[in-house]
Amino acid sequence: MPRHFHPATPATPARWIALAAVVVVLAALAFGALRFLGAGPAPTGTDRSALTSSATGASGATAAAGRATSAAPSTAPASAPSAPAVDPKTGRHSTLGGLVPDYVLPPIENGMVPVLTRIPTEQKVVFLTIDDGAVKRESDLALLEKNGIKASLFLAHTFIAGHSDFYRAYLDAGHLIEDHTMTHNLGFINLPYDQVKAEICGMADYEQKYFGRRPVFFRPPGGPYTMAVRQAAAECGMKAIVDWEAKANAESMQYQVGDTLRPGDIVLMHFRPEFPADLAAFTKAQKAAGLKVVLLEDYLGVK
């Protein structure tokens, strides 16, 4: 730059620069104020919903899990009273009643879904799962409703094919339908990988088509699983294999550990002729243990 430009214009540029600086500062302040007023509250809301939706997405599970774990304790008191009763995406009423879960579903690791038999929590919740679909009676749904209980139904195609309308009534009432294979083959874990995957993906596709919701949980027939089953479940879009630690069976409760229901237990029941007596055994144990029945999907933030 030519040196003589500086001494030639000493005073005026300095004033211009000062004036320009004032304008820039004012503009910056105004911009900041606008952001604060207009967009200020949005990041909090966006963050929260992003966290919720990424927790329900398969790929974002790792990041969401970490964030949710660290965020949960500090946000719990503030968000508990204002937790929405109705999910804006699904229109479903949450069964949590404002409870903020203290457990986060582990992510898919090494291509395999996690396996749950209970939730390691001291929160006073218990989860009911009802399997198969061999017996179909409207009175069973009415009984669940009468007791104010929502359950996760693990249904197999072989039992429910041609009866999708019957089970849609459960969805309409706020229950959720999960994946329990196409054929309910009790030798499932010994099948070739392609067949294992076809059993899981086929039922997920069926449920998506007839119930308008793709399942997020898988339960193998009879309960046993292998690493290949965990991998196939992940490839079919499942987020966990869900087994159990307690059963309502043959009109009484059966426990794998202890002799009462514990917080976080996942309970297995079936649509069988003895459904009313099984449910009565469950509700008796649940009330004795002071536990609230909530949907596992609500508790884990997967829809």
Ligand SMILES: [Zn+2]
């Ligand atoms: Zn079964």
